[in-house]
Amino acid sequence: MIDICNISKSFGDVKALDKLTVQIPTASVFGLVGSNGSGKSTLLRILSGVYTPDKGKITIDDEDITDNPKVREKCCFVSDFPYFSNHATVENTAILYREMYPNWSDEKFKELSKAFRLKTKTKIITMSKGMQRQVAITLALSACPKYLFLDEIFDGLDPVVRQLVKKLLIGEIAENSMTVVIASHNLRELEDLCDHMGFLHCGGLLLEKELDSLKLELYRIQAAFSQPLPQEALEPLDIVDVKNTGNLYTLVVRGNINDINSYINSLNPVFVQALPLTLEEIFISEMEAAGYDIDHIIE
C-alpha cells in the first residue's frame, strides 16, 4: 500500500502540493486527474523518487521511499516524456533495466516487444512519439514492478494500442497484484481502467474515492415543472450545479438516487429523468464546485 501523508512541495513561490494525504490500496488502479498544474506529475515524481517532498512522508509497504533503493526496486515510473539516450536501442536499454530491476523478465520483454511490434535493434530516438511510449511501457512492464507510476501514458497512442495497453495493465493487476497510479487528462481511458480516483486541484486533493461510488454519488437530473420553482424548493438537495431555462431544470446532485428521486417527485414535476455522469462530467462538476470552470477562467 502507498501511504502519502501530509506532503507538500513548492517550486519557488508556487505550491505544487499542499499537505496532500492519500492512501492507495494494493492491486488497485488509482487515477490522478486534475487541472493543469494541480500537481499530478509532481506527485508521481515524488512517488518515484525523482523529487523529494519539502514536508511530509511517503511510505510504500510501510517503508520510507526517500533514497531507498529497496522500495524503488518495486516501483517503475514512465514519465510523460520518456527519455532515451541518443544511441540507445530497445535491446540495450533493456540491459539497463535488467541490471536495475531484480524482477526483470526477459520472457515478458520478448512478449511485449512482439505485441507492440517493436524493432528492438533500432535506435529509439528515430522512432515516433507513440512508438517511444510503447518502448517505455514495454520496459516498465518487463521490470515486473509491484507499483507502476504512469504519467499521461495514453498520449500519442492510437486507439488500438490504447486498448492493448489497458488490457496489459489489467492483466498485470489481475495476475501479479500490481498497483498502478496513473495521471492523465484522458478521462475516457481512465474510466475504463481505474477503480480509484483522486481529483487534484491547486496542490490539494479535492476528493478521493472508488470510481463506482463516485459514479453512484452524482447524478444529472433533468426535470420540467408546470411553473418555476421557488428558490428554496431545491435547498434540501446537495446540488453541485443547477441550470434552468424557464420551467426546465438541469441539476447535478450528489446523493442517493432513490432519495433524490423521491424528493424531486414530491415537487410534482411534469417530467423527470435521472442520468449517471461520465467521469469527465463528474470531473467538470467537481472542478466547477471548486471554482475552476470556464466562466471563472475567462473572468
Added chain:
Amino acid sequence: MTSTTSSNKQCQGFCGMLKWNLRNLTSLSVVYSVILLVVLPFMLAISLLGNGEGAQVLYNEESITSIFKSNWLIVSIIVNVFVVVISANLFKSFHNRRSTDLVMSLPIKRSTLFLSNFITGLLVIIVPLFVVALISGLLCGDILVCLTYFIALIPPTLFAYAMYSFLAVCCGTVADTVISYVAINVTYPVLFSAIMNLVYNFSAGTADFCYNGLSNLLTNGDPFKHSLLSPSMGILVCSAETSMSDASMVPYCIYSIIFAAIMFVGAVILFKRRKNENVQMGFIYKLPRIIIIIISSLACGVYIGYTASGALSGDVKSGTVQLLWYVLFSVMGCIVSYLIITSIYNRGGSGILKSIPCLGASVVLSLIIYLLTATGMVSMNMWAPDIKTVKYVSVETSINNNYSDTINEFLGEDVSKDVSEDISNGSDESFYEYYDEYYDEYINNSTYYYRTVFDKKQHRFMSCYSRLLRLNNKEEIAAVNKLNDELIKEYNEKTPFLRYSNNFWYTMNTDYICVRYRYGDGSVESRYYSSDFFDTDTVIKYLDEICSGNYFKESKFIIQSCGNGTELNMSYNNMQAVDENKKIDVSDTEFANELIAAYNEDFASDQKVFEHFTDLDNADGILFIKPRHLDNITSDEIRRFGGGGMLVIPKDGYEKTKAVLNKYSKEIDGCSEVTAKNYK
C-alpha cells in the same frame, strides 16, 4: 544478511549504471583514444620507421624521447579539452528533466549513482591515456619515463574532472556547467595572483614578488598556485614537469588530490540533496553561481585596474594618478565582466538588477584588496629596517638606465663579458661559441644582458648576466636607509594620500634600483625605487653618496650572479634535449658528489648560498665548470650546481674545490679545464 544483500544490490546497480554510461560514451571515447594515439604512439612509430631520419627532419634532431616529451604537452591539451567534453556528455543526464526522470527513479542510491557516473568518466579519461603512455613507453624503449609522465598527469586531471563533476551537480544545465568551469579556470588564476600579492605584502622577509598579471603566472607560478583551483592550468604545468621526483611535484600532487577529494565529497553530499525540479534552470545551488560571478568580476577588475593604471600613468611621479586610473579601471572592469558573465548565465539581460549585490560585493572586495595590498596601509614600504637586524644590503639596478650607469662608474665594465671571454681565451678558443642576448625577465620586469657560452657540442657552459652591489657595513646600510628615508619622505610630501605600495613602484617601469635587505635569519626584504615615482636625479644623488662612501670604497667587490637556468632552459630547448639524453655514468655522479663535498668543506658553511647564488659572501673569484648534463642527477645538492652552470668562488678556501674540478675535468666528456682567476 540484509546488509549484505543490500550492498550486493547496490553493487549490481553501480555496475549496471557503469556499463550503461560506458555504452553511451563509446563513440566519444573512441574519438578521444584515436586522437591520443595519433598524437603520440603514431608519431613515435613514424619516427622509428624512418630509422630516426624522419624524426630528425621533423623534430630538429631530437631523440625519440624528446618527441614523446614535446608531444606530451599536446596530450595534456587534449586531456584538458576532453575532460570537459567527456564530463559534459556524462553528466548531461543530470541536466535534463527527461533523463532525470529516468535515472533518478532507478532503484539505486543517489550516492551510488553519482559514484558510478564519476568512475565511468575517470575510466574513459584515464584508461586511453594509460594505454597511450604504455605504447609510447614501448616505442621509446623507456616505459618508466613515459609512465612517470602519465602518473604525473593523473592528479591534476583528477582534480579537473572532480571540479567539473562538482559544478555539474551545482548547475542545472550543461551550458552553465561548462561556462562556470571555464570561468573558474580563467579568472581564478588572475585573482589568486592578486591574493598572493596580498600574502607577500603581509609576510615579512619573504622574497620580493610583484604582480604582473598572467605573464607572471605563466612564467613563475609554482605548481601549488596552478593546482590550487585552476585545474586546467595544472594539467598543462604538470605535463611540462620532467619527473615525479622533482620536489615541486610532491605538493603539486598532494594538493591536487586533496582538492579533488574535497570536490568529490562535496559533489556527493550536494547530489544527495539535489532538487531535481530545478534541472534546466541554470543553477540548482545558487552559491557557486554567486561565487563565480564575484571571482570573475573581481579578478577582471583587479587585473584590468593594475594593467590599465600602469599603461596609462606614463611618466608620472605621483602615485595618485595611477591610483585614480586603477580605481576607475578596476571598477569598470568589475562592472563589464559582471555584466558579461551575468548575461551569459541569464541568457540575456534579465535578472541583472536582481543580482546587483554580487557586483557590489566584487567592487567592495576589489577595493579592499587594493587597500590591503597597494596603499601601504599594511605593507612595509614606509620604513627602513633596523640596521642591527640587517646582515647586509644589496643594491641592484635594471640594466642600461640612469641608475646602472651610476653604479657602473664604480663597478667598471661589464664583467659578464670579461669573464666569459677570459674563460674562452684562457682555454681552447675553437672549443667555444657565444650567444649574446638581451633577455626580458618577467618576474622582475627588467632586461638583463646575457652572455652564454657553449661548446661545439652545444653544451651550455655558463651564462653571465646582471650585476650586484653589496654592502655589509653598518654605515653603508645606514646610507641605504637614508636613501630610503629621504626618498619616501619626498614621495610622501608629493603624495600625501593614496600611495602605492613598494610593488607598484617598479612594476610599471624597468628603470629602477632595487635594495635588498638580508636579515640575520636569512630572510630577504626588497624595496624598489622606480623612476615612475622618484626623481631620477634625487635617486642618483643618494646612490652617489652610498657608492662614494669610504666603507664602500674599501670593501667594493664584484661578483657575477648566475641564474637558476630556468629561463635559458626554455630558450635553448634543443640543446637541452641533447644533454638530457646523455647517459650519466658513475664517474659523473662521483664527480658531482665529490665536488659538493669539497665545496661545502671549502666555504659553503652558509647553505643558503646555494639558494641565492647572488648572495655569496666575499666572492672575488670565479671558477667555472660544465655541469649541464649533471642536471639529470636528481639529488637536490647536485641540482644546485646543474642549474647554474657556474660557480662563484670566494677568494679564500677554494683549493679543495679546485682540486676536485681539476681531477675530474679531463674524465668527463666535454668538460673543459678548470680556470680560476681573480676579478677583484
